[in-house]
Amino acid sequence: MDDSPTSTYTYASFYGAYPPRSPPPTPPRPEPVTGYNIRFVDLMAERTGKSIDLVFVLDCTGSMQRYINSVRDHIFAICDMIRGEEGLNGVDDLRVAIVNYRDHKPQDNTYVYKFNPFTSDIAEVQTYLRGLTAAGGGDGPEAVTAAMAACLTELEWRREAARMVVLIADAPPHGIGESGDQIKQGDPDGHDPLVIARTMAQHGITFFMVACEETLSNYSRAVDFFTAICNMTSGVMMPLTTADLLAMTIVGSVLENMDMERLIAEIGREVAERIREKGETMQSVEEVAQELHERLLLRNEQTKQVQLPDVYIQSDHSRKNVQAWMNAQFIFNAAPNILPVPGRRLTDKFRRNNQAQGFKYTPGGRLPPRRTSATTGAAPTSPDLSTSPAGHDVHPASPPRKIVSDFKAFGASSSTIGGSSLSVFGAPMLPTGPGGGMFGAAGLTPAMNASMRGMRGQGDDDDDDDDDESGTQLKRETISLDQARRIATQSVFRAGRLPI
Template sequence: MDDDMYEEGYPYMSYYAAYPPRLMATPPRPDPVTHYDVRFIDDVSMRSGKAIDLVFVLDCTGSMQRYINSVRDHIFAICDMIRGEEGLNGTDDLRVAIVNYRDHKPQDNTYVYKFNPFTSDIAVVQNYLKGLTAAGGGDGPEAVTAAMAACLTELEWRREAARMVVLIADAPPHGIGESGDQIKQGDPDGHDPLVVARAMAQHGITMFMVACEDTLSNYSRAVDFFTAICNMTSGVMLPLTTADLLAMTIVGSVLENMDMERLIGEIGREVAERIKEKGESLQSVEEVAQELHERLLLRNEQTKQVQLPDVYIQTEASRKNVSAWMNAQYIYDAAPNILPVVSRRLTDKFRKTNHNAGFQYTPGGRLPPRRRPSSEAKSEPVAIAAPVPSSPSRAGTSPTSPGRRIVQDFKPFGASSTNMSVFGAPMLPTGPGGGMFGSAGRTPNMNAMRGRDDNDDDDDDEGTQLRRDAISLDQARRIATQSVFRAGRLPL
């Protein structure tokens, strides 16, 4: 994304007027890449216990410098927070990789993507980040798909680790039908983001999208598209209010996902088997997710949860668009069926908050304080602390995550031929606006809870927080979805 588009009040369509259609034939669409041989390594030197492989995928086009700076300035503090909260004491328990991208020729003549492989030496990561600058980018959409594919083709993942990708961007990929897209056929090398997302899900790689606003929502299709991609990988779309909050958002997302990984490790096999018994449809995933949620609530299961201000307004058209993206094999199958979303995408309060903040980045940023175990306050928010200076990660920190009650008897579900769950409670509605799926049972929309409906006038906004609370239905859906993907049975 170019710098000019980021300026407040810059008219969206006039931005694209600077890039008139080229008087050349559109290149033919390349044959799609349909399979990825993800490389895994068995790290015998790693101590038994938790480990994390974390990839930052960074848009390095014109308007993204402040976000690059934020990752660079906070990478030590981010890693230190994750280590402390998760009790990662081993030298190699946390590895970080970087994939940075711009765009394909002729839109950008510098590079499509570059990467720094996984390393536990965070100083190496920071030095790599110091060399990244934001420039160029050509038309609006960028080489997002190439960068996503590079996570599968260029990096070596550990089988023992929780695997996560954090995409930080303010523009969509080519080929989804955005106005002004000069590479309408999509990725020139045949990568398709829907195929890549399904491959990530099958290999246990969760993708989070940090949406840099209010730029991304200026595109007509980007919000719904990235929501679908995150849903497919059991991740979450995280609209970012300011670059100051980037470090907090990353830390919270990783910590929340680690709780999901622990539960998948405990009960994922049983969840996948239960879904198989019910027919392996997306509707069965929803039903099992609700059963799972009830069972875990009875176990008093609590998880870390990132609480974000309401940002996106949900509409019937946006829900249908998410469904269309998720249920298409390739993006060119879905693109003709995407509905226009005529209403504004961002809430008035979000716009006001960001206008007052000026979309500024303050070196030092904000990170939440570490938490100690406490038997009090089941849902106590973690306030955003004053700026925390970056510091090298420290080994030997003690875990601060509260102890968890292990679920050992999830498997005995019991069949039910009624609309009642196995616990005797009525199933939640599964039509648009309720539950995970639409009326056809094929519309996962796990991010709806983070948006709002047109008639939602609630003006409460507590800011970005990290909480520990009773497991949410949204999280149960993520566990169920990821369990069935990892079992090799794709419900699409």
């Protein structure tokens, strides 16, 4: 090969015969799955009283080992406390299932998801957890959607049970538009998390997200996306500050949700009917939630509540993003409309505290005192929630309250004075609609998430320096407006009438 200037043969002409490689084409988007036939088992003839079906969905990729270990180490204590607090005495009153996942090929060649079906044998659950290890995962997003779908397709639920799914993860699903996502079309089998969330809501399955921070918030869209999913199922998004708080966070979310289930069973039909009368819109859900909150305050309703530290910073863009996800039929409808969220997602105080702790997992963790269930055949004892160690301040049991069998006040017409809307109790409505309340722009309560506790403005990082930022607390307090929103949303979803 002649390198002289007079030669007509050049390196450029040699390499020109081999055009540069182009990235592999994105596979076509599969037809979306639009419906699920959830399998139910009817066991009413075999048992009486309340029961719980609880699923842990575990991310088993990357750095999740400490969280897997925390569930494994605390599973007996978690179940024991739930049983004691809720007076569950029967062997099968509490069943637990595990769905663990990694990622799709070629990002991970081990497995997409595996599961252990519902069982009341907690020793069996712990044995299964011992076999789980965190590894692999490929790109950032993981097979979250496949695991969510497995909760509907692989498990058999009880119709009479309170049904809950707790996702513990530090990464979003594929397809929501995250940078570096190698499966941009979403779940290869056509599952869509928005469809799954609506299906869960319609079948009374509440979805909780335990966000492992500060990893999850490093993704640009994950926080807003999971906030929307929790809103749609009337669940709670719980930022987890450190792995040793995981057990307390799980226990608190389950116990709080049991109070929501009790109220939905009591008044859900009347609440759904009131929303139907007002037009079955997100704004009507917000208005009825406020009316419901006032009425529950009048009867001195108190509930268990998970108190979470301030973690996320609220912004207009994040609120709009949550709204976009909730209003979309499929994730590919919303993804192009998601706005960039400027600035930080986590408060400076959260960063300082967790950097000092080093995000360590402490074996044994933190839990409230274990309650001893009543013996079989004896009347269940009322749990004493007045004291709790390790800073877990718990209020005494609810004082006597009047049981309201119907919500006839919902039949009254709202009035206006000077153009200002009044509720059925004559109190001014909080702002709703575009820009107001839970489903619109900012009102007096955080619009980003009825369940996202601790949302705050950009300038408030250091206002509460004396607060205990270190962890979750379980308290009994007067029912909150956020909880009334959850009741209203879940009631109308279960009635099958909330529009997409």
